[in-house]
Amino acid sequence: MKKISIAIDGPAAAGKSTIAKLVAKNLNYTYIDTGAMYRCVAFYALKNKVAYEDEKGVCELLKDIEIQMCPDGTIHLNHEDVTSLIRENEVSMGASIVSRYGDVREFLVEKQREMAQGGGVILDGRDIGTVVLKDAELKIYQVASIECRALRRHKENVERGIESDLEAIKEEIAKRDEQDMTREISPLKKADDAIEIDTSDMTLDEVVAHVMNLVSQKIQ
Ligand code: DC
Secondary structure, three states, rough: OOOOOOEEEEEOOOHHHHHHHHHHHHHHOOEEEHHHHHHHHHHHHHHOOOOOOOHHHHHHHHHHOHHHHHHHOOOEEEEOOOOOHHHOOOHHHHHHHHOOHHHHHHHHHHHEEEEHHHOEEEEEEOOOHHHHHHOOEEEEEEEEHHHHHHHHHHHHHHHHHOOHHHHHHHHHHHHHHHHHHHHOOOOOOOOOOEEEEEEOOOOOHHHHHHHHHHHHHHHO
């Protein structure tokens, strides 16, 4: 069966990675979480006490950064497993800040394209359909209301036993969206040929079924 490339973009906490992982499993495709790569750069800056706002300082760190996306879903930064460390709130905001920098984007986009070579891949992020994989056969723009996204994230935190404040989550998500949509280089926006899915009133199964349907149409 023909192996295609799938791009999923959309605002923060829209459930892109959950859907992408499930679809990748169904299709036996490789899933690439590009947000995790920006998180690695932010985490490395934090670790080295370089302020996120210090563009020159952050970009100088790039030469020392080696990111490995392992087949088991773990993410390694210079051979250290940082999978859960990069999910910290502070790193989320940092990722949104360092992702403004041209050198950071160039460095990561090149890696993402390398990993996506040959198809049979599903990438999620902010600029996949507009920049990284402009020729992807299927482009999805996944959205959900801010209330819905914040509530899902809040429930996830509670289930994991992490302290959580719904209002603070809402604020953080809104701020990140604003930053990601208004930056100069590769801002988050729907590609002209992307299909928008509003998941606010959909179950996980419904979203996966919908995406699988779209994939079938492209493969046939
Ligand atoms: O998907 P995420 O929430 O893990 O992404 C973290 C940040 O990284 C996001 O706020 C903006 C940035 N990002 C980006 O600029 N381009 C991507 N393709 C993926 C993420």
